Amino acid sequence: MRTNAQKTAFPGPDRQGLILDLINRRQRVSIAEICEAFGISEATARRDLEALDQRGLICKVRGGAIPARRAPAEPPILQRSNQHLEEKQRIARAAAALIQEGETVFLGSGSTVLELARLLRSYNNLTVITNSLPVINELASSGGITLVGLGGVLRSTELSFIGHITEQALSEVRADKVFIGIHAVDVGEGLTNAYLPETLTDRAILKIGREIIVLADHSKCGRVSTARVAPINAVHTLITDTGAPQEFVEALRQVGVRVILA
Amino acid sequence: MRTNAQKTAFPGPDRQGLILDLINRRQRVSIAEICEAFGISEATARRDLEALDQRGLICKVRGGAIPARRAPAEPPILQRSNQHLEEKQRIARAAAALIQEGETVFLGSGSTVLELARLLRSYNNLTVITNSLPVINELASSGGITLVGLGGVLRSTELSFIGHITEQALSEVRADKVFIGIHAVDVGEGLTNAYLPETLTDRAILKIGREIIVLADHSKCGRVSTARVAPINAVHTLITDTGAPQEFVEALRQVGVRVILA
DNA sequence: CGTACAATCGGTCATAATCATTCATCTGAC
DNA sequence: GTCAGATGAATGATTATGACCGATTGTACG
Secondary structure (H helix, E strand, O other), X not given: OOOOOOOOOOOOHHHHHHHHHHHHHHOOEEHHHHHHHHOOOHHHHHHHHHHHHHOOOEEEEOOEEEEOOOOOOXXXXXXXXXXXXXXXXXXXXXXXXXXXXXXXXXXXXXXXXXXXXXXXXXXXXXXXXXXXXXXXXXXXXXXXXEEEEOOEEEEOOOOEEXXXXXXXXXXXXXXXXXXXXXXXXXXXXXXXXXXXXXXXXHHHHXXXXXXXXXXXXXXXXXXXXXXXXXXXXXXXXXXXXXXXXXXXXXXXXXXXXXXXXX | OOOOOOOOOOOHHHHHHHHHHHHXXXXXXXXXXXXXXXXXXXXXHHHHHHHHHHOOOEEEEOOEEEEOOOOOOOOHHHHHOOOOHHHHHHHXXXXXXXXXXXXXXXXXXXXXXXXXXXXXXXXOOEXXXXXXXXXXXXXXXXXXXXXXXXXXXXXXXXXXXXXXXXXXXXXXOOEEEEEEEOOEEEOOOEEEEOOOOHHHHHHHHHHOEEEEEEEOOHHHEOOOOOEEEEOHHHOOEEEEOOOOOHHHHHHHHHOOOEEEEO
16 A cells, blocks of 8 residues: 655664664764754754653753763773773783683673773674673673673672672683783782772682683782782783883793783 | 465465564564565554564564664664653652662663663662663662672673573572563463563562562553463552553452552 | 854644554354 | 454554744854
8 A cells, every 4th residue: 555665764763773873983963963864854853862861871962962971981990991091902902812702701890801891792602701880781782792790789889799699690600711800919919909898709700710811901010909819829811011010020920820911 | 273374375473474584684674565575454564563572573663673682782672662651750750659768679671660760869778689781770870779780691682681690699689679570461361571581580580579569551451471470469569550451450459469550 | 241143942733654443354164 | 154363444543753933052243
C-alpha cells in the first residue's frame, strides 16, 4: 500500500542514538549541524536533545549540546590522568603488546591501567576481569570482549570495588596476566598503597594470576607509601617509562624483576 | 499447533525466521519493507515483529525494528528507555517515596529502575546494592550513598551483571527492599523475562529482600514473556501507572499484591 | 551603562505517519 | 461440520514532526 520506504531519514528514537554518538565524538555539536546531518527541522533536533538530556546522556548548552561527563566523571582519577599522560600511554602500549587474543587478563584500577583498557576495546576473543568502574565503562560496549566485573563496595574516590565481596569473587576466577597500577614501588619495601582497606583486596588480586605485571610511571618509582601490599618478588614484570632512575631499574633487575622501559 | 500453509509463500513462524535474518543483515528494516518483501499486510508484519520482540530477538522501534544485540554504543536500553518515559518517572517517584534513609535497598536493571536511581542521588545514609551498570554509574559520585556492586559477567545488551559470580555475591548481602523491573507481569504466570540465562540471577535477587517491589509500566501488565522468573505471590508490591487495565489491578489485589498506581 | 538587535529557546498547534485493537474472513486439521 | 490459528481490513489512539510565535538570552554598539 505504502511505498515511501526510500525516506533516507531515521525515524524517531534510534536517530537519538546516532546524535549521541556524534556528540560524544565531536565534543560539541550545534543545533544547526544536527539539522543538516539528519535532514530534520530545528524543532525535532531540539526535542531529541531534550530527550537525551532528560536521560542524562548529554548536557544541553546554548546553541547545541556537549557530552555529559557523568559515568566516567571521575573526581580524583580525572585530575591525575592528565599528569604524565604521555608516559602513561606509552606504558599502556607496551602492556598491550604483552596481551594475545584468547587470553584472560585482570585489569586493576588506576589511570595507567585505564589507558591500557582503551587500547583493548578493539580486541576480539579476550576475557577481561576488573574491579575498576572506569575500565568496565570503557569496555562495556566492546563486542569482542567478555567482561567480568568483580563487584564489592565502591570506593568512590578511586571508582574501584573493594572489600570482602570483591575478594570472594576473586577466588572464583583466574587470569593469565594481571595488570595493576600501584601508588609506590620500592625495591626494599615492595608495593605500597595509600589506602589501608584496599590492601587485602590488592593481595587477593595478586593471587589470581600467573604473571603479575605492574604499570607505574617514573613518579612512582623508588617511592614508599603507607600500606604494604606485597614484597617486590611478587612482581614478575614492571613497565615504566624512560624517566625512571637508572639505579632503580638496575636494582629491580638484580632481584629478578623484568623491567620494560616504554 | 503446526500451522497452515496457504497462498503466501512463507507461512507463519517460518517467515518470522526470515524476517529476523533480514533485520540482522540490514540492521534496520521498516514495516513497509517487510510488507513488500513477503507480500503480507501491515498488520501481519506488526504481529511478527511483536512476536520476535517478545522473545528478545529484535528490538522494535518506531517505523520498524533493529537487531536486539548490537555492539555500537548504547544498546536497546537506549531505544527502550524513552518509551513511556513520563510513566516511568512517575513510577520512580512513587517508588522513591517508599525508601527511608538508613535503609538498604536493591535496585535491579531496567530503565524504570534507573529512573528511580536518579532520584536517590541526593539521599544520605542509604545503602544501595545493584547489578546494573547504569545504576552504578548514576550513583557512583553520590557521597551519601554506600554503593555495593554485585559483579559477574556483564550482559552487554542490558548492561547488567549476571551469572554465578553475581549469585554468589547475592548470598552475601541482604536488603530491606528489593526494586526490580520486569519484562512482563501476569496474574497467572507471574513474572516472566525474555532472556533465559538471566532467570537464575533474578531468582537469587528475589531471595535477598524482605519486601519485593516490582516496577512495571502499563505496557508490561497482563503480558507473558518467555522465561518464568517467579510466581505472582513472590511480589509484595507492584508499582505501575494509571494506564494499567482496571481488571488487572483488581486481580492482583485479589491475590494479595499491593498495587500502587502512579 | 543601557539600548537595540539577533540568535536561541520553549511552548502550542496542525498534520501525517505509525501504532494497537477489533472484527470478519480464510485455511487446514480433526 | 466445527474449531483454532493466521490473516487482512478498518478504526481510533498515539507519536513524530515541522511551522509558527512570543519570551529569553547573548552581544554589539552607542
